[in-house]
Amino acid sequence: MTDSLIHLHGVTAGYESVPVIEDVSLEMPSGEFLGLVGPNGGGKSTLLRVVLGLLEPWAGEVSVLGRTPTRARRDIGYVPQYAMFSRRFPISVRDVVRTGRLGRTRPVFGYRRRDKAVVDWALSTVGVEGLAERPIGTLSGGQFQRALIARALACEPKLLILDEPTANVDPGAESHLFDLLAELNREMGIVVVSHDVGFISGYVHRVACLNRTLVCHTTAALTPEVIESLYGHPVSAVQHASEV
Amino acid sequence: MSFLGALSEHGFLQLALLGGVLASIGCGLIGPYVVVRRIGYLAGGIAHASMGGMGVAYYYGHEPLIGALVSAVLAAMAVGWVSLRWSEQEDMLIGALWAVGMAVGILFMSQASGYNVDLMSYLFGNILMVTGADLYLMLGLDALMLGLIALFYKQFQAVCFDEEFARLRGVPVTAFYLLLLGMVALAIVLLIQVVGLILVIALITLPAAMAGHWMRSLLGMMLLSALVAVVATSGGLAAAFAPDLPAGATIVLITAALYLLSLAARQFTTGRRAAR
Numbered sequence: 001m002t003d004s005l006i007h008l009h010g011v012t013a014g015y016e017s018v019p020v021i022e023d024v025s026l027e028m029p030s031g032e033f034l035g036l037v038g039p040n041g042g043g044k045s046t047l048l049r050v051v052l053g054l055l056e057p058w059a060g061e062v063s064v065l066g067r068t069p070t071r072a073r074r075d076i077g078y079v080p081q082y083a084m085f086s087r088r089f090p091i092s093v094r095d096v097v098r099t100g101r102l103g104r105t106r107p108v109f110g111y112r113r114r115d116k117a118v119v120d121w122a123l124s125t126v127g128v129e130g131l132a133e134r135p136i137g138t139l140s141g142g143q144f145q146r147a148l149i150a151r152a153l154a155c156e157p158k159l160l161i162l163d164e165p166t167a168n169v170d171p172g173a174e175s176h177l178f179d180l181l182a183e184l185n186r187e188m189g190i191v192v193v194s195h196d197v198g199f200i201s202g203y204v205h206r207v208a209c210l211n212r213t214l215v216c217h218t219t220a221a222l223t224p225e226v227i228e229s230l231y232g233h234p235v236s237a238v239q240h241a242s243e244v
Numbered sequence: 245m246s247f248l249g250a251l252s253e254h255g256f257l258q259l260a261l262l263g264g265v266l267a268s269i270g271c272g273l274i275g276p277y278v279v280v281r282r283i284g285y286l287a288g289g290i291a292h293a294s295m296g297g298m299g300v301a302y303y304y305g306h307e308p309l310i311g312a313l314v315s316a317v318l319a320a321m322a323v324g325w326v327s328l329r330w331s332e333q334e335d336m337l338i339g340a341l342w343a344v345g346m347a348v349g350i351l352f353m354s355q356a357s358g359y360n361v362d363l364m365s366y367l368f369g370n371i372l373m374v375t376g377a378d379l380y381l382m383l384g385l386d387a388l389m390l391g392l393i394a395l396f397y398k399q400f401q402a403v404c405f406d407e408e409f410a411r412l413r414g415v416p417v418t419a420f421y422l423l424l425l426g427m428v429a430l431a432i433v434l435l436i437q438v439v440g441l442i443l444v445i446a447l448i449t450l451p452a453a454m455a456g457h458w459m460r461s462l463l464g465m466m467l468l469s470a471l472v473a474v475v476a477t478s479g480g481l482a483a484a485f486a487p488d489l490p491a492g493a494t495i496v497l498i499t500a501a502l503y504l505l506s507l508a509a510r511q512f513t514t515g516r517r518a519a520r
Contacts, residue, residue, distance in 0.1 A: 052412060054411070078412055089280060090459055091405055099402040
């Protein structure tokens with residue numbers, strides 16, 4: 001259990017009186033690239049909030065990196081949905097990425113030299129070092145997404161969590177993005193949250209399907225019938241000849 | 245007599261000019277945060293609620309600005325608490341605080357002598373009445389704000405840009421939000437002497453919004469909006485002097501005119517860039 005990146009056992013959580021997720025159990029071994037899929041309203045964001053320690057579950061056990069979520073936070077790199085941001089905020093790409101150093105740098109005054117080194121590394125890892133001084137509002141969707149990943153990498157995470165990284169990103173940028181994640185997966189565990197089952201299954205090791213309750217599939221077992229039962233109605237999904 | 249001639253002759257004008265500069269520094273430091281966090285309405289509520297403390301201090305014969313300082317900081321904490329806990333009724337509750345603070349202030353002031361003259365100067369400012377002691381208070385408030393921002397610039401930036409991410413990085417987001425509102429309260433007290441509490445909101449938001457047209461960082465916005473505020477307060481003081489106009493109102497109208505000019509220039513330059 002201490003080797004697990006994420007350990008959930010019988011987790012139930014929600015808002016007010018309605019449970020959004022119920023009796024969810026999940027074991028994510030280190031080094032895994034996990035896809036978390038499900039229909040909108042199926043509880044993906046709620047589960048994410050529980051794992052990040054932003055929402056206290058009603059019942060069940062949660063541990064992340066062998067610790068409570070709140071204690072594990074500093075080692076988690078979180079990439080939120082980029083559509084939530086005001087594009088007009090006066091901040092450069094470099095300054096956005098730097099905020100990933102909070103919690104690791106000194107608490108007062110500016111950042112340190114070591115922070116600069118980590119930020120430079122994060123910017124070049126995702127391939128936006130040439131855009132570092134640009135205002136964040138001038139980036140394209142794919143570039144913005146990469147800047148947010150660089151910010152998460154600046155946290156020097158052991159676990160990277162991405163919420164709908166392919167929304168608002170054109171298809172070409174999408175496959176580049178997953179190539180980058182496959183690369184990063186050599187160093188850290190990755191969870192990608194998506195409502196797009198078809199695309200994700202070509203890259204991840206395992207797919208966790210969440211629609212109030214959670215069912216895990218290896219990518220090979222993800223047949224159209226399984227997807228249909230998850231969504232409750234037929235969906236058009238491409239069947240991948242995925243590796244086993 | 246020309247303004248410059250009068251300036252070299254009259255000590256009160258020199259104090260007024262210095263007061264305007266010190267108040268402008270406060271505007272420049274806090275305005276950009278108010279604009280990017282979109283808390284202009286909250287700032288308005290804090291400004292008007294500060295009338296309560298001012299009236300109470302006035303009635304008991306204490307320095308009204310100290311009363312304003314205490315009640316503005318208390319109002320900032322109340323406004324912050326409301327916006328965090330009861331966000332659904334935020335506009336109603338802040339509106340109520342806004343009016344109740346004014347009502348308390350007016351009630352207390354009406355029971356003291358000299359009511360009408362002094363009430364007008366608190367509502368609409370009287371920069372010509374700035375004293376040496378006021379300047380020391382203003383200098384202290386500026387230094388306090390500057391110190392806090394120098395210490396925590398990166399946290400304030402992170403909290404304003406992405407509050408949830410800042411929380412995940414272990415930044416005490418609520419504390420920094422309340423600290424930010426506390427600094428808004430300090431800036432309001434700085435500006436009450438210059439333009440009065442009703443007009444305060446224009447000097448906090450307009451120079452910063454204007455700086456936002458041209459600057460690409462919070463720090464850049466701070467520098468430019470402080471400069472704009474210095475130009476507006478000094479220019480307003482000079483323009484109001486000869487025809488004996490109310491300086492506060494003149495300063496606000498000059499600020500608004502500068503903002504509109506900047507907006508037009510911004511439209512013009514982006515329009516040309518788009519046409520290219």
